[in-house]
Amino acid sequence: MKGRRLVIGILFFSASAFLGFAAPGVAWAQQAPRNGSGGAKPAATAKPAAAAPAQTYAQRFAALCAACHGANGRSEMPGTPSLAGQPSFYAITQLFLFREGRRSNEAMTAVAKTMTDDDMRGFSEFIGTLAPVPAPPPAGPVDAARMARGKQLATEYKCVFCHGDDFSGGQQVPRVAQQREEYLASALHGFKGGKRPGYSMAMSEALRPVPEADLDVLAYYLARFTPTAK
Ligand code: HEC
Numbered sequence: 001m002k003g004r005r006l007v008i009g010i011l012f013f014s015a016s017a018f019l020g021f022a023a024p025g026v027a028w029a030q031q032a033p034r035n036g037s038g039g040a041k042p043a044a045t046a047k048p049a050a051a052a053p054a055q056t057y058a059q060r061f062a063a064l065c066a067a068c069h070g071a072n073g074r075s076e077m078p079g080t081p082s083l084a085g086q087p088s089f090y091a092i093t094q095l096f097l098f099r100e101g102r103r104s105n106e107a108m109t110a111v112a113k114t115m116t117d118d119d120m121r122g123f124s125e126f127i128g129t130l131a132p133v134p135a136p137p138p139a140g141p142v143d144a145a146r147m148a149r150g151k152q153l154a155t156e157y158k159c160v161f162c163h164g165d166d167f168s169g170g171q172q173v174p175r176v177a178q179q180r181e182e183y184l185a186s187a188l189h190g191f192k193g194g195k196r197p198g199y200s201m202a203m204s205e206a207l208r209p210v211p212e213a214d215l216d217v218l219a220y221y222l223a224r225f226t227p228t229a230k
């Protein structure tokens, strides 16, 4: 069982490494001056007397984000993750990665590029207030054997160690329970294949021993996971 202990050791190491690394990284992200905005919003501060009352981030989310991510943060759009139930700390790290071009997606990179540090904080705090919405289970009968296999894999590869027994996440670890299945699958393949560099090495290390073919089983299981019917 030497190999197993080594894997756990790596997970402990990476968990503490990213905890130590993430906090200053985000603090920096929040404080970094956003110069060079290139006159994107020329008139915003030019006429304070006529300024309309500032929109809240709830209103801005409804106007700018809900079309893709859903009104209550529950996405009904393929390839687009639900945000309801995500910890605000996780949300801000991802917005930061999109803005800096380290996580790439055409739609989200375009959205994040326009964000100031205050915007990243404001949207993330708002996302943190969205209660997880029970998603309608993916269509079709549930394959009990595939669920059992998914549960076995999630235990064997210590997914619960960071994401929690109920997969609700916390801090910079995302909620993955009842996330959209095709999004989960693309995220897992992205980490495993190096297309999605994480904020830390946590996920690439966690997935290193997992065979590529098992990633879809994990996505199937997590998308249908409920705390009562594990
Ligand atoms: C045109 C559609 C679109 C719009 C508009 C949009 N998003 Fe996204 N968003 C996406 C997609 C697609 C992804 C997943 C990208 C990927 O697969 O890497 C994403 C990912 C995210 C993530 C990471 C979620 C996770 O689980 O990792 C956050 C946070 C986020 N968006 C916040 C926002 C906010 C805040 C707004 C509004 C200011 C917004 N998005 C507007 C399509 C959109």
Ligand code: HEC
Binding pocket: 011, 014, 015, 018, 081, 093, 153, 154, 157, 158, 159, 160, 161, 162, 163, 172, 173, 174, 175, 176, 179, 184, 187, 188, 197, 198, 199, 200, 201, 202, 203, 206, 207, 210, 218
């Ligand atoms: C050492 C802690 C750790 C372990 C173990 C771990 N994760 Fe993660 N996971 C994370 C962190 C941190 C992130 C955020 C990724 C980043 O760095 O940007 C994440 C992200 C994810 C995402 C992306 C979610 C989204 O909304 O985009 C999925 C899916 C995921 N993990 C599933 C799993 C599965 C399945 C396992 C087990 C095979 C696992 N994780 C094991 C810490 C961990």
